[in-house]
Amino acid sequence: MEKDLTISKVKKGLKSKEFSSVELMKHYISRIENYSELNAYITLDKEKALDSAKQADERISKGEDLPLLGVPIAVKDLFCTKGIRTTACSKILSEFVPEYESTVTQNLLNNGAVFIGKTNMDEFAMGSANITSYFGPCFLPYRKKSKPDMALVPGGSSGGSATAVASDLCVAATGSDTGGSIRQPAAFSGLVGIKPTYGLCSRWGMVAFASSLDQAGPLAKTVEDAAIMLKSMAGYDPKDSTSENVEIPDYTLSIGQSVKGMKIGIAREYLEGLNEENLSLLENAKKWLIEAGCEFVDVSLKTVSHALPAYYIIAPAEASSNLARYDGVRYAKRAENYKDIEELYINSRSEGFGEEVKRRILTGTYVLSAGYYDAYYTRALKIQKMIKEDYQNNAFSKVDLILCPTTPSTAFGIEESENMTPIEMYLNDVYTVSANIAGLPAISIPAGISKDGLPMGIQLMGPRFSESNIFKVSYAIEKAANFAELKKTILTIQK
Ligand code: GLN
Numbered sequence: 001m002e003k004d005l006t007i008s009k010v011k012k013g014l015k016s017k018e019f020s021s022v023e024l025m026k027h028y029i030s031r032i033e034n035y036s037e038l039n040a041y042i043t044l045d046k047e048k049a050l051d052s053a054k055q056a057d058e059r060i061s062k063g064e065d066l067p068l069l070g071v072p073i074a075v076k077d078l079f080c081t082k083g084i085r086t087t088a089c090s091k092i093l094s095e096f097v098p099e100y101e102s103t104v105t106q107n108l109l110n111n112g113a114v115f116i117g118k119t120n121m122d123e124f125a126m127g128s129a130n131i132t133s134y135f136g137p138c139f140l141p142y143r144k145k146s147k148p149d150m151a152l153v154p155g156g157s158s159g160g161s162a163t164a165v166a167s168d169l170c171v172a173a174t175g176s177d178t179g180g181s182i183r184q185p186a187a188f189s190g191l192v193g194i195k196p197t198y199g200l201c202s203r204w205g206m207v208a209f210a211s212s213l214d215q216a217g218p219l220a221k222t223v224e225d226a227a228i229m230l231k232s233m234a235g236y237d238p239k240d241s242t243s244e245n246v247e248i249p250d251y252t253l254s255i256g257q258s259v260k261g262m263k264i265g266i267a268r269e270y271l272e273g274l275n276e277e278n279l280s281l282l283e284n285a286k287k288w289l290i291e292a293g294c295e296f297v298d299v300s301l302k303t304v305s306h307a308l309p310a311y312y313i314i315a316p317a318e319a320s321s322n323l324a325r326y327d328g329v330r331y332a333k334r335a336e337n338y339k340d341i342e343e344l345y346i347n348s349r350s351e352g353f354g355e356e357v358k359r360r361i362l363t364g365t366y367v368l369s370a371g372y373y374d375a376y377y378t379r380a381l382k383i384q385k386m387i388k389e390d391y392q393n394n395a396f397s398k399v400d401l402i403l404c405p406t407t408p409s410t411a412f413g414i415e416e417s418e419n420m421t422p423i424e425m426y427l428n429d430v431y432t433v434s435a436n437i438a439g440l441p442a443i444s445i446p447a448g449i450s451k452d453g454l455p456m457g458i459q460l461m462g463p464r465f466s467e468s469n470i471f472k473v474s475y476a477i478e479k480a481a482n483f484a485e486l487k488k489t490i491l492t493i494q495k
Helices: 007-015 022-036 046-061 104-112 161-168 183-189 223-233 276-290 304-327 341-354 355-368 375-393 414-418 422-429 433-438 467-482 483-489
Strands: 041-045 073-078 114-119 173-176 191-197 213-220 264-266 295-298 399-404 442-449 455-461
Touching: 007 022, 007 223, 007 414, 007 442, 022 041, 022 046, 022 073, 022 114, 041 161, 046 264, 073 161, 073 183, 104 173, 104 223, 104 414, 114 161, 161 173, 161 183, 161 213, 173 183, 173 191, 173 223, 183 191, 183 213, 183 442, 183 455, 191 223, 191 467, 223 442, 223 467, 264 276, 276 295, 276 442, 276 455, 276 467, 304 375, 304 422, 304 433, 341 442, 375 433, 399 467, 442 483, 455 467, 467 483
Parallel strands: 073 114, 073 173, 264 295, 264 399
Antiparallel strands: 041 114, 173 213, 191 213, 191 442, 399 455, 442 455
């Protein structure tokens, strides 16, 4: 089987009978088993996966055609999948088998996708390194040139999905992004990852972290694959009150369209403190886009530096409220030993949640408590409003899209992450959180390789529902960066 098959290649291969969906599924299952030490998947139902592939083959042979018919897709373990264990990588949900299918995964199934399994992630999507999972860390298939023995993180929280796509253990995968969890792992793993406009993908059946920020989106090998995936995942859903009733355009029409005359902004605040490698990546991307006919405009976004502190108030506040349901009575694994109802709650939650989740619940309940609500939570909401207005008035009134880095650094070592304080870990999200705070779409595109031989991502953000423009410019960057060639220089642990 050819390496790194994209959706369009798979579709072509299935149509020409070069391979069947069952053969493809067997190929990925055997790779997953060969690379089990990467810990990308935590639940694999081989029989079910092969059975869905068989059904897809039958539909193909009858001449049916759907955007993802017979294409093996991995699902982040945050999306409820009917009859398949869904854990959010928490001990508290480790035995949960949903009776229902999330809207996003149902949309993928309606578009013909066949699911391989559920991928590893940070517990309840809280993290930037996939090290808070109850099922153990997930590993990046790449190594630094300077430290070839050091195992690296794939980023988080959608680390399992990123490793699954980057290691060719599926064609594409779903992720979720509350503060960067699609884009940061995409950048670390040399993938395309998009967090769409808030409300584009339904949150129904997606385990909630911070409901006003959570959005589903794809992690894929190419911009085109991300466009196909997003179109198949998105759509209005009356079951989610924040779902937007908008027409979902065919994003693949953006691929290859001219970007001539488009205005791209670089916010000077994003340049402050940027390291040399990120600066030269930004300059390269600027040069490529100017060559393709874009015009660059300097903009100033004075509030972006407040996005990270506001995020780490709002997200834990909402998390503490969302996670209150896991009490061992109505939801979740119950502790075995307790003497009364109070101890049942305490023991179930103490045993069921990991350290980072507890930290967020404590922070969240603190900022929502009567004495501190106005000082922290109300203030964070005011900052959120300011950031939204800043993007609208000072960026998108002048430019079509904003270009900025995705992450402050490339992938780091698991052992390095153990020495990081929580605040140091949170700083990984400095460039990604503002898109969530403002509800804007943002993508990460692999655009370069660091001196130490690791993938680097660049980010494009746009006004609400500007996904078509984002894909258009992303494709121009992808073409100019020629990452497929650059990728060959990466030190990989795969045979
Ligand atoms: N790293 C961020 C956090 O820990 C973002 C996580 C996410 O986007 N789900 O909250």
